[in-house]
Amino acid sequence: MDAAEERRFREFVSARAPALMRLAYLLTGGDQHSAEDLVQTALAKVVTRWGRLDEPEAYVRQVMYRQQISWWRLARRRRETSVADVPEHPSGRAGTHEAELRMILRRALARLTPRQRAVLVLRYLDDLPEDEVARILGCSVGTVRSTAHRSLARLRTTAPELADLRLSEVTS
């Protein structure tokens, strides 16, 4: 990487760091340290290919999605144990304010697996169609569909306040 390429890389990071960090924060379930590590690792991969990538941001996002899912597999047993306990929650949703509902939803999102969160981020935050999600994650459309379904079901299980809200699953 020569000086000009390095300057362009720095400009890219400067411009896209907020978006990449926000994505990493979601993928890591709200863990600042892990999010920084994830972005840093993905950017290090991009450096090695800088100049040969048509869409560096698309590449770094793909690396982040897959990397996070991979890292999670290592700690799967431990993390699954840690999320096994259903959090305490208010009984019934009567009177639950939307702001409170969002906090409950956030806690429930944090208890999903990285793959489940990745699918929800891609589908519901980025509004990507299922086939595009499948391409990014390197899996089938069927897997995306079933993961999204299970993720939403798990949200309802871990946060029963959300259970009787109308589930509206977006279809491609």
Add this chain to the structure above:
Amino acid sequence: MTPRILKETLSEWSREVHIPADLADRALRRRSRLRLTRFAGVVACAAVVAAVALLVPLVVVPLLGKAPVSQVGGPPVVVRVEPYRPTTPAQDVLADTENSPPKTMIAAGRVAVSAYYTWRRRTVDGREAMDRTWYLLDQVTESYEKTEWGWVEVAPGLRWAAVLERELPVRRIGIFDMETRRVRAWVPVDHPVGGVAWSPDGTRLVATAYDESPDLDMSSAGERQCPARVAATPGDPRQPPQTISTSRTGFYVVDVATATAGDFHAVDPCLTDNSNVRRDFRWSDDGTLVREASNIWKRPDAFYDLDGRPHDAPAGYVVTESKAGVSPDGTLLAGPDGLPTKVTELSTGKVVGRQRVLQLLAWADDRRLVALGCADTCGSEFHNGLVLVGVDGEDMVQLSVYRKNAQEPGTWQAVLTPR
């Protein structure tokens, strides 16, 4: 729960993150550490999680690119780096049962499909040859990438690969960095080589030299007369061959750290009875000797010292009847091709399990094997694919698509490597 609430919650949550100011510096430092660190050593590979201690050197040359080492100013150095991505998981079972050839990484236990090739027949100067197209694992994206190499051999640990350019045999060996996807050093050789194999510790290569393509069809390779010899032991059924089909001439032992091939060692192909055209040398399990696999059932492999002289088999050598051989803990022996196959206790010969598969290819751990399994009721042995199976034959997991006909041109052939 509506998509609106979900979207707003995700968006709101993500805005809580703190944006570090030095992300670019951190990424560049990580790269620089690999590029500039200069002291000798070795690197433990990602397979530490799988409890397989493997040594893989990092070769650094002053310039990255395709120029031979001799043109980039001095020999490369070996650098010590931290274990490659120590947080990388041993993703126990990764399968791709949707794509054939596979698109996403296949692995089980301690081994992974590090590369695969598809093949077709091609006529060159009136002679038929097998033409391979190689696909190499990209661990970053956990997918396979088509390459233009003529031969690929991935080192244990999946961090490095040895590559040869097309139109084998060739006069230089590339040390390919699996992470940056670039050749980090070229090793020139005087005698053209057509195959390479990594030593078990990942520090050396044995490169097999040929006078002409080792992938010529048997019928078009032509036979050569061997000098009349008598068996070393009278009455030994292993008579020296009368003819051979290979153009193999000998081997180099390449020191990867210095990217040097050392001396060429000629080996008479008539010393062993093997009808193959491609007769690549490999390593003994302990990495002290060069080995030529026998292509005759139950016949022991032939061994040579690193100067090319015939040598006795190493102590504890076991004649194996499968690609998997002896289990990592040294107690079990994978049996010959099935169906079914069997695993025996090495010390007693007692059968400890049978598996409804065609071939036992590699040990995933001490109790599971990656095998060639067949589809449905095994009506056709060529309708097959990779599976993971327990020693007891239970818990079979399909790892790849079952190929319709594994012998047809265009089908893919997996290469398994410790990861």
